[in-house]
Structure formats: C-alpha cells, structure tokens
Amino acid sequence: MDLRLKGKNAIVTGSAGGFGETLAYFLSSEGVNVIIADIKEPEAQKVAKRCRENGVQAYPVKTDLTVGSEARELIDTAEELLGPLDILVNNAGYWPTNMVVDIPYEEWKKTVDINLTAVFLTSQRFVQKIIGRQGKGKILNITSQAAFNGSTTGHAHYAAAKAGVVTFTISLSREVARQGITVNALALGMVETPMSREALNRARAEYEKRIQIGRIAKPDEIASLAVFLVSDCANYYTGATFDATGGMISR
Numbered sequence: 001m002d003l004r005l006k007g008k009n010a011i012v013t014g015s016a017g018g019f020g021e022t023l024a025y026f027l028s029s030e031g032v033n034v035i036i037a038d039i040k041e042p043e044a045q046k047v048a049k050r051c052r053e054n055g056v057q058a059y060p061v062k063t064d065l066t067v068g069s070e071a072r073e074l075i076d077t078a079e080e081l082l083g084p085l086d087i088l089v090n091n092a093g094y095w096p097t098n099m100v101v102d103i104p105y106e107e108w109k110k111t112v113d114i115n116l117t118a119v120f121l122t123s124q125r126f127v128q129k130i131i132g133r134q135g136k137g138k139i140l141n142i143t144s145q146a147a148f149n150g151s152t153t154g155h156a157h158y159a160a161a162k163a164g165v166v167t168f169t170i171s172l173s174r175e176v177a178r179q180g181i182t183v184n185a186l187a188l189g190m191v192e193t194p195m196s197r198e199a200l201n202r203a204r205a206e207y208e209k210r211i212q213i214g215r216i217a218k219p220d221e222i223a224s225l226a227v228f229l230v231s232d233c234a235n236y237y238t239g240a241t242f243d244a245t246g247g248m249i250s251r
C-alpha cells in the first residue's frame with residue numbers, strides 16, 4: 001500500500017531512542033523528512049544520521065520539553081530547517097516510580113510537564129501554523145494503557161498525565177477537524193525500550209502475566225500503526241486512541 005508519505009515533513013519528539021527512534025526511522029524509510037527532537041543530543045545526531053541514509057533530510061534538534069518556550073520554539077525551528085510541517089508526533093515521555101504518598105511535587109510536575117503540558121504546547125503551535133497557512137496536518141500523541149488502567153506499581157502521576165493526553169486528543173481533534181487536521185493517540189502497553197528496561201529486568205514475568213499475547217512488544221512491531229496514522233491513508237480517523245498493548249487493554 002502506498003502511504004503517500006514521500007516528501008512530508010515530520011517532528012518526532014523523544015526520538016533519540018526507544019519507540020520514537022524506531023518511528024522516526026520507519027518514517028524516513030517512507031520518504032519523510034524528520035526532526036529528531038530530544039534532550040539527548042549525541043544520540044539524536046546518530047538517529048538523524050541513520051534516517052538520512054534513507055535519502056531524506058533529518059536534523060537533530062536539542063529540546064528540553066519541560067521548558068515551555070523550548071517546546072513552542074521547536075515547531076518554529078523545525079519549519080526553519082525543513083519547511084512547512086505536515087506531521088507532529090508527541091512521543092517523548094517520562095516514567096518515574098513512586099507511590100502517591102512519596103511523590104515529591106517536583107517529580108509530579110516534571111511528569112506532567114513532559115507527558116502532558118509539552119503535548120499541549122507543541123500541538124498548539126503546530127495547529128496555529130497549519131491554520132495560518134490553510135494547510136493540512138496530522139498529530140499523533142503517544143499515550144499508555146495506564147491512561148485507562150491507572151497504575152498499581154507507583155506511576156499515578158504518569159497515568160494521570162497519559163489520561164490527560166487521551167482527552168486532550170479528543171478535544172483538540174474536535175476543534176480542528178474541519179480545518180483538515182487529524183489528532184489521534186496510540187496507547188502502548190509494555191515495550192522493550194530504555195524506559196522499561198529497569199522494570200523488565202526486575203519484574204518481566206509480572207508484566208508478561210498482564211499481557212494476553214504473553215510477551216513484551218518490540219518497537220518495530222507496533223510502529224507501523226503509527227506510520228499509518230500520520231499518513232493520508234488515515235484521513236478519516238480522528239479523535240481516536242488506538243491500542244497497541246498485546247491485549248493488556250481490550251475496549
């Protein structure tokens with residue numbers, strides 16, 4: 001199937017590693033020019049180099065998404081580098097562990113800043129730009145099964161932020177649907193990435209028990225749906241959250 005992605009311009013936040021890296025690489029292999037936006041600079045440079053080997057433009061942009069001005073400016077910087085953007089993937093995430101009784105305020109704030117507030121800030125600037133030029137665009141927000149299940153293992157702040165992403169996705173999708181902008185979310189279950197490494201080393205069997213398929217996902221077996229959702233083949237999908245959880249949630 002031709003996804004008609006060749007020549008599009010995309011930002012993937014948090015793409016210096018993990019799921020975002022795989023997604024940025026998959027997009028580049030479909031001919032999409034990509035901005036590798038991440039706080040980790042040398043790693044982002046390496047990912048951009050890999051993407052360029054697919055014959056596209058790819059630039060690392062060092063961004064700390066906890067800083068409001070940096071999250072907003074990311075969109076402007078990306079357009080200076082690539083030209084008008086077509087696709088924004090809000091993928092960067094932060095998953096600290098603490099039971100509610102022990103969560104320091106700063107940890108709560110950082111978790112909400114990265115997982116939710118940054119999604120608002122980048123999306124706002126992105127839709128301002130697209131509406132300003134009467135263009136079309138695609139936003140995909142990466143959320144988690146925790147948005148629906150909550151957390152049992154010390155991630156209440158993360159689950160709350162990811163649930164916020166789901167309803168923000170619905171609300172924004174309604175506001176911009178008639179302007180040719182789609183906004184969807186993809187809820188991941190448990191995926192082999194640097195984020196989950198420590199938890200999986202400690203309690204892999206416990207996590208596997210909660211997954212109907214019985215194993216942890218590899219990024220490259222779930223990134224294909226994300227690629228589809230930011231393509232013009234997905235123009236009729238908006239306001240939806242798709243589950244890539246191996247059956248961890250069934251809705």
Ligand SMILES: NC(=O)c1ccc[n+]([C@@H]2O[C@H](COP(=O)([O-])OP(=O)(O)OC[C@H]3O[C@@H](n4cnc5c(N)ncnc54)[C@H](O)[C@@H]3O)[C@@H](O)[C@H]2O)c1
Nearest residue numbers: 014018019039064065091092093144188190191193194195
């Ligand atoms: N791995 C899982 O099991 C899992 C499960 C459910 C949801 N998710 C979600 O999937 C997405 C990708 O997660 P992952 O597993 O690849 O995580 P990861 O930690 O491996 O990668 C996240 C990336 O975000 C970047 N990042 C973190 N804070 C940042 C900041 N302040 N500014 C800019 N970049 C920042 C990191 O440097 C990193 O490259 C996240 O939104 C995560 O919450 C992951």
